[in-house]
């Protein structure tokens with residue numbers, strides 16, 4: 001008899017909802033979510049799924065009522081506690097559309113708590129659609145099993161950003177001109193990684209960043225990485241040495 005294939009594994013659909021969850025809670029889905037579950041995931045009345053609201057962990061639920069454009073879910077029991085989010089923020093100069101989407105998605109998967117777009121002199125992207133970024137944050141959290149959503153700020157100019165940085169948070173400045181190797185630079189405690197745009201920081205900007213008392217220039221190796229690669233490599237290195245990969 002042929003063996004039952006073990007791949008792909010059967011997994012329940014997983015969805016972020018803005019409604020607070022708890023034992024016995026009922027969740028009315030909006031038309032877009034009802035359409036996704038009913039018509040894309042083919043969820044029928046009585047089928048189960050996983051939900052999270054960003055604050056109360058993950059919950060098993062079932063479709064109590066399923067109509068064409070409407071669906072009501074009934075929460076059954078908790079399946080996972082709320083995650084402890086490592087205290088890492090990522091400040092990055094926005095890059096072009098597809099690449100910034102990728103950066104945000106992967107930063108969420110890697111576990112960052114907050115994303116801070118920073119506009120520098122050589123930033124070539126003049127608009128960042130925050131709604132679109134929030135949709136990527138939700139999708140990535142749904143996909144990777146997170147129970148918290150990363151925050152994303154409105155873009156700010158580098159000078160304003162530098163004035164706002166809390167001195168109790170170490171600012172790890174990804175500096176391709178040299179710095180402490182990322183393999184040993186990261187220490188426990190609140191952290192903020194800053195990476196530049198496609199053309200890098202100007203010399204004046206780099207001087208202003210280094211002048212902050214809590215700034216620590218870090219090197220991500222001998223190669224010049226693309227802006228989005230640098231941001232994610234730095235986040236991964238931080239997670240491995242000071243975050244929750246241990």
Ligand code: SAM
Pocket residue numbers: 173174175176177194195196197198199200201218219220221222223224225226227230231
């Ligand atoms: N200045 C460069 C140029 O245009 O020739 C390269 C900028 S690089 C593409 C974009 C950003 O990635 C930099 O501002 C820096 O923050 C980060 N970066 C890239 N490679 C790096 C490395 N080896 N070490 C540290 N940071 C790096």
